[in-house]
Amino acid sequence: xxxxxxxxxxxxxxxxxxxxxxxxxxxxxxxxxxxxxxxxxxxxxxxxxxxxxxxxxxxxxxxxxxxxxxxxxxxxxxxxxxxxxxxxxxxxxxxxxxxxxxxxxxxxxxxxxxxxxxxxxxxxxxxxxxxxxxxxxxxxxxxxxxxxxxxxxxxxxxxxxxxxxxxxxxxxxxxxxxxxxxxxxxxxxxxxxxxxxxxxxxxxxxxxxxxxxxxxxxxxxxxxxxxxxxxxxxxxxxxxxxxxxxxxxxxxxxxxxxxxxxxxxxxxxxxxxxxxxxxxxxxxxxxx
Amino acid sequence: xxxxxxxxxxxxxxxxxxxxxxxxxxxxxxxxxxxxxxxxxxxxxxxxxxxxxxxxxxxxxxxxxxxxxxxxxxxxxxxxxxxxxxxxxxxxxxxxxxxxxxxxxxxxxxxxxxxxxxxxxxxxxxxxxxxxxxxxxxxxxxxxxxxxxxxxxxxxxxxxxxxxxxxxxxxxxxxxxxxxxxxxxxxxxxxxxxxxxxxxxxxxxxxxxxxxxxxxxxxxxxxxxxxxxxxxxxxxxxxxxxxxxxxxxxxxxxxxxxxxxxxxxxxxxxxxxxxxxxxxxxxxxxxxxxxxxxxxxxxxxx
Amino acid sequence: xxxxxxxxxxxxxxxxxxxxxxxxxxxxxxxxxxxxxxxxxxxxxxxxxxxxxxxxxxxxxxxxxxxxxxxxxxxxxxxxxxxxxxxxxxxxxxxxxxxxxxxxxxxxxxxxxxxxxxxxxxxxxxxxxxxxxxxxxxxxxxxxxxxxxxxxxxxxxxxxxxxxxxxxxxxxxxxxxxxxxxxxxxxxxxxxxxxxxxxxxxxxxxxxxxxxxxxxxxxxxxxxxxxxxxxxxxxxxxxxxxxxxxxxxxxxxxxxxxxxxxxxx
Numbered sequence: 001x002x003x004x005x006x007x008x009x010x011x012x013x014x015x016x017x018x019x020x021x022x023x024x025x026x027x028x029x030x031x032x033x034x035x036x037x038x039x040x041x042x043x044x045x046x047x048x049x050x051x052x053x054x055x056x057x058x059x060x061x062x063x064x065x066x067x068x069x070x071x072x073x074x075x076x077x078x079x080x081x082x083x084x085x086x087x088x089x090x091x092x093x094x095x096x097x098x099x100x101x102x103x104x105x106x107x108x109x110x111x112x113x114x115x116x117x118x119x120x121x122x123x124x125x126x127x128x129x130x131x132x133x134x135x136x137x138x139x140x141x142x143x144x145x146x147x148x149x150x151x152x153x154x155x156x157x158x159x160x161x162x163x164x165x166x167x168x169x170x171x172x173x174x175x176x177x178x179x180x181x182x183x184x185x186x187x188x189x190x191x192x193x194x195x196x197x198x199x200x201x202x203x204x205x206x207x208x209x210x211x212x213x214x215x216x217x218x219x220x221x222x223x224x225x226x227x228x229x230x231x232x233x234x235x236x237x238x239x240x241x242x243x244x245x246x247x248x249x250x251x252x253x254x255x256x257x258x259x260x261x262x263x264x265x266x267x268x269x270x271x272x273x274x275x276x277x278x279x280x281x282x283x284x285x286x287x288x
Numbered sequence: 289x290x291x292x293x294x295x296x297x298x299x300x301x302x303x304x305x306x307x308x309x310x311x312x313x314x315x316x317x318x319x320x321x322x323x324x325x326x327x328x329x330x331x332x333x334x335x336x337x338x339x340x341x342x343x344x345x346x347x348x349x350x351x352x353x354x355x356x357x358x359x360x361x362x363x364x365x366x367x368x369x370x371x372x373x374x375x376x377x378x379x380x381x382x383x384x385x386x387x388x389x390x391x392x393x394x395x396x397x398x399x400x401x402x403x404x405x406x407x408x409x410x411x412x413x414x415x416x417x418x419x420x421x422x423x424x425x426x427x428x429x430x431x432x433x434x435x436x437x438x439x440x441x442x443x444x445x446x447x448x449x450x451x452x453x454x455x456x457x458x459x460x461x462x463x464x465x466x467x468x469x470x471x472x473x474x475x476x477x478x479x480x481x482x483x484x485x486x487x488x489x490x491x492x493x494x495x496x497x498x499x500x501x502x503x504x505x506x507x508x509x510x511x512x513x514x515x516x517x518x519x520x521x522x523x524x525x526x527x528x529x530x531x532x533x534x535x536x537x538x539x540x541x542x543x544x545x546x547x548x549x550x551x552x553x554x555x556x557x558x559x560x561x562x563x564x565x566x567x568x569x570x571x572x573x574x575x576x577x578x579x580x581x582x583x584x585x586x587x588x589x590x
Numbered sequence: 591x592x593x594x595x596x597x598x599x600x601x602x603x604x605x606x607x608x609x610x611x612x613x614x615x616x617x618x619x620x621x622x623x624x625x626x627x628x629x630x631x632x633x634x635x636x637x638x639x640x641x642x643x644x645x646x647x648x649x650x651x652x653x654x655x656x657x658x659x660x661x662x663x664x665x666x667x668x669x670x671x672x673x674x675x676x677x678x679x680x681x682x683x684x685x686x687x688x689x690x691x692x693x694x695x696x697x698x699x700x701x702x703x704x705x706x707x708x709x710x711x712x713x714x715x716x717x718x719x720x721x722x723x724x725x726x727x728x729x730x731x732x733x734x735x736x737x738x739x740x741x742x743x744x745x746x747x748x749x750x751x752x753x754x755x756x757x758x759x760x761x762x763x764x765x766x767x768x769x770x771x772x773x774x775x776x777x778x779x780x781x782x783x784x785x786x787x788x789x790x791x792x793x794x795x796x797x798x799x800x801x802x803x804x805x806x807x808x809x810x811x812x813x814x815x816x817x818x819x820x821x822x823x824x825x826x827x828x829x830x831x832x833x834x835x836x837x838x839x840x841x842x843x844x845x846x847x848x849x850x851x852x853x854x855x
Contacts (some may be wrong), residue, residue: 018523018553021516044692104695118363136519147532161709169692173754176655176681177706224693224738246517252517 015249027138028207028245028259030146031199035211035217036155038195040230041188043216047225049099050087050189051212054105054196055205057083057086060113067116078199083109088186088288135203135245135255142202149198156191165226166190169285206256210263211237218267221274242265301501324445327373329357329384331564332424333404335432335571337377339459340437344448348373350387354565356539358386370394375444377437380405381421382418383562404433411492415508422561425494427467427575431460466572470579474498477588484582485526485554487545490561500582503529504547519548526552533585535559557585601647606669608633608762608793609654614663616653622816627663629812629821631795634759636788638824639797641814642837647797650814651764654795655681664683667762672769677706680760682751684767690740694752697735700725703757718757729783734798745776752783765796771802781807801841801852804828828852 005228010071015021042048061079062072087105091098132143166174167184192212192234199208243260252260319492324345330336334349341347350366351357357379366387370376371394378384378391380403391401402546408429410419424430443451474482486494486503496500504525506514514522526534526548533555536542540557549556559581560574566572609631617623624646631637639647652658653665656672665677674705680703703725704718726732729749734742742750748768755763769777781803786792788809798804804811805824813819813827813836820827820836833841842853 001386015520018520020519020523020547023547024516030563039479068572080835090768134513136514137514137547139543139547161716162702162705162708163710165694166705169694169699169702170683172683172687173681173702174705175657177655177702177758178676220693225695225698226693229693249516249520252515256513 011250012088012246015246020138021245021249023138023140023143024135024255025242025245026159027143027146028135028241030150031203031207032211032215032241033234034146034150034195035199035208036215036233036237037157038153038188038192039212039216040191040219040226040233041164042212043220044229046099047102047192048193048213049102049106050084051196052209053087054080054083054103054193055200055208056106056110056113058197058200060109060116063113063116067119073201076145076201077194079109080197081190081193084185084189085271088189092182092185095200128135133134133200133202133204136209138202145198146202149195153191153195155184156187161186161227183232204256206260211241214267215240218263218270221267221270236263236266324448325372325374326376326377326441327369328377329379329387330562332562332571332574333379334379335414335564336430336434336437336459337441340456341441342436342451342455344445344451345441346512351563354539354563356537356562357387360384361386362390367394371396371488373399375400375402375440377440378522378567379403379421379423381410381423382416383421400440400444402404402436404436408432413489413492415489420489420492423493424571425491426497427463427470428497429493429569430571431463431467431516434460434463462572466575470547470575471498473579473583473588474500475584475588480530481532481586481588483529483531483586485522485531486559486561487536487540487542488561490537491559494578502512503531504534505546507540514544519544522548523552526554532587533557534579535585537561537563537565554588555585557581567585593725599724601667605668607631608635608668609670609795610664610666611650612664612666614650614653614660614665616649616658616660616663617695618649622661624653624660624780625816627814627818629808629818631793633668633793634791635793635795635810636784636808637795637812638808639795640801640804640836640843641819645675645815645836647687647814648766650767651681651797654762655679667794676714677758678761680755680758680763681766682748682755682763682768684770684832685747685751688751689745690742690747692739694739695736696726696731696739697722699739699750700753703754706758716797721757721759722753725753728756728786729753745772745779748772748776748780749783756787760792762793762795765794767798768796768802769798769815777803801828801833802850805852806849824850 016025045238045242058080059078062076064079065072083105087098087101090096090101090105096104100190129238162176163179163184166179167181167188171181171185196208196212200210215231215233215237218236219229223229223232240263241259245255247253247262248255248258297426313388323343324341326337326341326345326347328337328347329350331349331353333350334347337345337347341572348369350362350369351360352497355555370390373395376391376395376399378387378401380388383405395401405419405421405423408423410423412419424433434456441452445452482500484491484500487505487506489502489509491500491502494500504522506518507523508514508518525531531552531554534549535557536544536545537560538558539562546556558566559578564570564574568577607630611630612628614627615622615625625771626647627650630796639650641647650659653660654667654672656676665672669677669679700722701714703720704714704721708714708718709850723732726735731746731750731753734746735751739747739750752765752768755765770781772780777800777840784807785798788794796808805828808824810822811824811827812821813832815836815838820832828850830841830843833843839854844851844853
């Protein structure tokens with residue numbers, strides 16, 4: 001009996017003997033949770049490309065800061081937040097839709113970053129590695145930043161949940177009811193920007209983009225009320241990030257990629273087997 | 289009459305095309321500027337060439353100071369430099385993957401191309417089955433590189449052959465002396481401490497020559513990320529070998545290595561392999577610097 | 591402020607007009623959408639606002655809701671200026687403008703109507719849930735409460751939005767095209783609901799394109815084309831001449847056995 005238990009538990013415990021794995025697991029779990037919470041808004045409002053766009057914009061900020069000799073992380077964070085605000089502002093003007101705004105800002109800002117990089121002839125620093133972290137490279141300072149992010153995001157969403165939901169669902173009516181819609185839209189984007197930056201910096205760009213979208217998208221196939229989607233997204237994120245990291249340990253593959261692939265697999269399973277909308281469980285094609 | 293008109297028109301067209309072709313064609317041989325135009329990849333190879341060639345040679349290194357060659361992406365300026373070169377020196381064995389195709393397409397037909405690393409026994413490992421390219425880290429092999437520079441320059445510019453021979457001989461003497469010093473210095477490190485952990489796998493030849501053992505590496509394949517299993521292997525190696533100091537080359541982000549070192553209670557120090565910078569501007573400076581860092585970090589005597 | 595008991599409110603403000611608009615001019619940038627608009631709506635009225643697109647109907651609603659500041663003039667709801675009257679007014683948007691694919695149930699949506707009473711940081715409680723349930727019963731949609739909003743038919747969608755507006759127990763309801771696209775039966779049900787609500791003392795102001803329905807069922811009509819073309823009972827105001835002037839085109843106006851049918855020419 002003891003041997004069976006050991007057989008089951010040892011594979012779980014062995015990676016935990018390494019401090020870098022302890023930090024990595026904590027980081028991806030927390031990041032997954034926060035991204036799932038904010039990501040529910042992202043997916044339901046069709047902002048899926050925002051995470052990717054903000055990541056690219058943050059890179060430009062880092063490159064600029066590097067060129068000017070300033071703090072690279074601060075440059076990345078500032079540009080990320082400013083881009084989030086710019087996207088909201090452009091999208092609010094009735095002339096272009098939000099995803100058009102995202103596309104425009106993203107391409108322009110990133111091109112600027114590439115231009116700046118091409119002028120940098122002194123490569124004593126690996127700028128990409130500087131801005132885009134790595135699950136395996138999570139340090140104690142990253143954990144602190146993640147902890148702060150968790151507190152900020154959860155407080156923001158919990159305290160203002162009904163206002164955020166109302167604003168996301170029907171901004172006109174929300175405004176008519178006295179909800180400060182414009183302020184909340186900007187705040188949500190700023191929080192999204194900060195979440196993206198902290199995630200980027202601690203676990204890298206591959207995860208930052210995927211964890212904002214895939215868990216919430218998976219949840220939306222399984223449950224159908226906004227707060228349920230958020231809870232299921234959190235659960236999916238927790239399970240997939242931890243599983244992915246464990247798999248990368250035992251299969252000797254890149255960790256960030258492994259996590260994203262496991263999460264995507266979860267989505268595909270939900271797509272196939274979802275009770276109402278699954279590809280394999282639907283009675284006939286076209287059934288609701 | 290008409291035939292003559294067509295002929296003269298054709299002739300002027302040909303002349304025009306020829307002029308245009310001359311304008312865009314690669315540069316003319318050394319006779320024009322007087323100096324041998326040499327192009328190489330790494331600044332430290334440029335250092336070799338300057339020491340042998342002196343004033344007779346104009347050297348350009350494509351990879352900028354402080355950058356690693358495995359990830360370097362060439363620019364249009366690099367293409368122009370290659371097209372104007374009389375002689376091109378590069379390492380080979382997969383060190384400069386982005387540059388090698390350019391050499392095929394941009395270099396002049398009569399330019400001499402020299403691969404430094406050919407003809408010498410290689411150390412193979414899982415990640416470079418053709419052989420690890422960082423041969424110059426063993427000073428004896430670097431001396432072979434210098435010899436190749438001398439012989440090639442003499443071939444391309446025979447009137448300078450004596451000068452090249454003299455310069456090379458002087459330089460090789462210095463390298464020989466430094467080689468002996470480094471060997472002696474490393475020997476002061478106690479046997480148990482001669483365990484080398486570096487960021488990327490650039491030191492097998494160095495280790496082989498000077499009596500060290502490479503026990504851990506973070507980046508197996510430049511361009512890919514280390515996996516969790518790689519990191520676990522490294523952590524185990526650090527513990528098993530009671531490693532005091534780990535080394536990171538300056539062209540890499542030291543974050544991963546710093547965290548691993550902290551977990552294992554080890555120090556982090558710099559070590560040079562491919563890139564030169566203000567702290568170590570020449571090959572000899574680089575090797576001296578490395579030796580000192582190793583001696584201080586692994587418990588040897590100065 | 592509690593969500594129940596309209597009686598005290600009524601007692602306090604008996605005799606005051608539900609909506610008093612005086613000399614209102616408002617617009618966006620340099621363009622005036624409303625010019626010198628004045629009218630007064632008694633409590634319990636069923637008022638239709640008609641006019642072509644761009645006539646200022648949505649601008650008028652925005653001013654009443656406090657979403658747009660007028661350039662000139664004043665608006666009073668039950669004797670109070672707009673900024674103090676927020677809780678007395680509820681709005682029902684055009685059905686097309688609502689996101690029906692959003693993952694919320696009918697009950698979730700109706701609950702949103704109670705948020706304006708709660709202010710920031712407070713969670714909805716039993717009182718709010720009760721109000722939502724009552725609103726759903728009023729519109730006869732209580733059995734669909736747990737359904738996803740995407741499953742509703744056109745008529746049910748409108749009733750859900752109306753229930754949301756009713757949750758906050760408003761005195762004035764602003765409805766934006768509540769009957770557009772509904773079939774005759776659904777329209778009839780909606781009108782019956784309107785009459786029921788106005789008989790409770792609430793005032794309904796509906797922007798609508800269905801001129802025949804207005805002529806038949808509404809107590810008051812406001813013909814609006816940036817300015818007030820006419821205001822009063824449909825019999826008096828919805829004449830051929832007035833309608834032509836409002837819509838700047840020839841309208842087809844037909845009287846069949848006392849029932850008036852109006853169609854865009």
